[in-house]
Amino acid sequence: MLRCFIPVFLAAASIAVPARAEDPVSIDIYAIPSPPVVEAVAKASRDLAKHGMTTFHAKGQAAHVTLYLTRFPADAEARLKAAVADAVKDCRAIPLTVEGTQRTASNWLFLRVDRSPALQRLADLVTLTAEPFRDHAVSAPIWMRDYPEKLPAFERYGSPNVFMQFDPHLTLLANETSPGLAAFMAEAEKNPPKATGQVAGIGIGVVDANGQMVKTLAEFPCAKQP
DSSP: OGGGHHHHHHHHHOOSSOOOTTSOEEEEEEEEEOHHHHHHHHHHHHHHHTTTOOOTTTTTOOOOEEEEEEEEOGGGHHHHHHHHHHHTTTOBOOEEEEEEEEEOTTOOEEEEEOOOHHHHHHHHHHHHHHGGGSOTTOOOOGGGGGOGGGHHHHHHHSOSSSGGGOOOEEEEESSOOOTHHHHHHHHHHHSOOEEEEEEEEEEEEEEOTTSOEEEEEEEEEOBOOO
16 A cells, blocks of 8 residues: 555645745655666556556656655755755666566556665665755645554655655556556466666656656766676
8 A cells, every 4th residue: 555655645735726936846856767677667558558548658757766755845956956966976776676566456556666775775865865855844644644653754754655664666557447457457467567677867856746757857877887
């Protein structure tokens, strides 16, 4: 169930009035996958299309693995970019492995990503770097009452998906209603998507309620491993 927390949090935290320039924005700091991983997303997208579904990737949204996502004051963007740039200036292209799919109870569909020690360390670094700049006034959504064990992380870091609850994935679909999803899952169980690639860089972007990129703020390439 954790895989649906961040998008649901964003939707619950949204304000039902026109956004103003000074309003907090949802910003994702993410790992940029290398071509083999992107191709796994593309293949899954093609397979889903055969069943009548259109993934975020097929709509032109960039594949990415969220490292830390929460709301930030609009005037914090420049300071956030500078801090992240400094933190990842010596980053190396660590391994990134896709291993299967996951479907949530609310029909979000993901490619699972291995939570390797190296990827965990990168997510931890990004979280500690970015957290001081976040919107500290954000309130926990009502659904978190059912997950009290996650409340301390949310209150401290503005996200329940950090540190030991870090749950890396690549989002394919959100709240999918097509009956074709069941057929796709049956096929994926027999032949699970797999790919081995690398983290090619770190990005920062404004995202929508589904965690999909609206505006890229910065991207920092990682040096290839020797």
